[in-house]
Amino acid sequence: MDTDRERHSARETAFYLFTQQSLPACKPVLTPGWVIAIFLFMGVIFIPVGLVTLRASHCVVEIVDRYDIDCVPESSRMDKVSYIRDDSIPKNCSRFMKVHKYMKAPIYIYYQLDNYYQNHRRYVKSRSDKQLLDGQKYHDTSSCQPVESNNNRPIVPCGLIAWSLFNDTFEFIREGAELKVNRKNIAWKSDRGHKFGKNVYPFNFQNGTLIGGGKLNPEIPLSDQEDLIVWMRTSALPSFRKLYGRIEEDLDVDDVVVVNLTNNYNTYSFGGKKKLVLSTSSWLGGKNDFLGHACVFVGCSSLTLAIIFMLLHVKYRRPYGDTSYLPWNRKSFSG
Structure with missing residues (x-):
């Protein structure tokens, strides 16, 4: 009987953890530093790729006659x-x-x-x-x-x-x-x-x-x-x-x-x-500027967001995990 109760209790515990999203899992915490680093990395990668792609496209010679x-x-x-x-x-x-x-x-x-x-x-x-x-x-x-x-x-x-x-x-x-x-x-x-x-x-x-x-x-x-x-x-x-x-x-x-x-x-x-x-043709195929422009746009946007987040993080720095910034705590403090 004790064994059955233990098994039943273990199943209930596992079900509770599953429904409450509390099972062991990788839960990355996106701190300001990580977010800024990710956007910087995207900008550093996408801008050179876009420029190389545009250069390959511009090397293609094309004559069009309607x-x-x-x-x-x-x-x-x-x-x-x-x-x-x-x-x-x-x-x-x-x-x-x-x-x-x-x-x-x-x-x-x-x-x-x-x-x-x-x-x-x-x-x-x-x-x-x-x-x-x-x-x-x-x-x-x-x-x-x-x-x-x-x-x-x-x-x-x-x-x-x-x-x-x-x-x-x-x-x-x-x-x-x-x-x-x-x-x-x-x-x-x-x-x-x-x-x-x-x-x-x-x-x-x-x-x-x-x-x-x-x-x-x-x-x-x-x-x-x-x-x-x-x-x-x-x-x-x-x-x-x-x-x-x-x-x-x-x-x-x-x-x-x-x-x-x-x-x-x-x-x-x-x-x-x-x-x-x-x-x-080039190593990338025919003439097509869209891929290069898209990569450069994504890279520039990522760098811009990284700079904005960096300035906000420097100006409004706060300790990580401070519960006083939660909405319900703000209301209680203001009351």
Whole structure:
């Protein structure tokens, strides 16, 4: 009986300690000294990291050219949608991009789309990952609506994402010589190897009355059509860039690159913008100042708070653990 009572009492004691948050635990006490030291440490760490990140971003050379308006003839600029939908009108256009700073190879070519909501719920869902991997062996493509089939035959790849494939093309010339564009390995290796079938070929694609974007070569498997793979990885933001290829030659200062492009893709019906981007890279990737500015802001804010707390601690120093500063004790003293 005594043993049972002891066990019951021990359980009650443990339960009491648990409910009263009195179990043995690490309970750091944030004294003014510790708080000031933590903010100083954050400032010392974040400011140099931010400055290094900004320097890496500023080392990236980038040329951006918006071409969607200038590549429409002046006579058609009042009705751009009709112009882009008229297949009888040639869409060839030439642009000139001057290099203001030495660009070391590889030079990455991106196309940038603005005001294009690839994250729209219906758009994102309109695809079949199993069909991309297994082809016509997989028959349940209801998720691809409204681009699921045509003339009672399945479409491979199905869905709105594939149907709206970007189809502007670019050719680059410097001093009369063509700059070769490497379009291999522009997609993620995991996507090529595990998400798109090596024995899956386009079938009945863009054969309907309403044509969306680009067409696919029916003799090349989906795993090798990297422009499609890049496009199928949808963006979370309405402004995004996608990799088109790489120029594996250096560009010198004052070089003029002539870009012969075909302005096929329709962004005029929804007020979108199209831009061509040439960019180098650093050890941190492409040009992005946000991370550096964020680190510097956090570091400066931490240092400012540390100085403020230090001045307050020096001016209004009081002994640690003085219960007279508790609110109820203040009331009793004042009464």
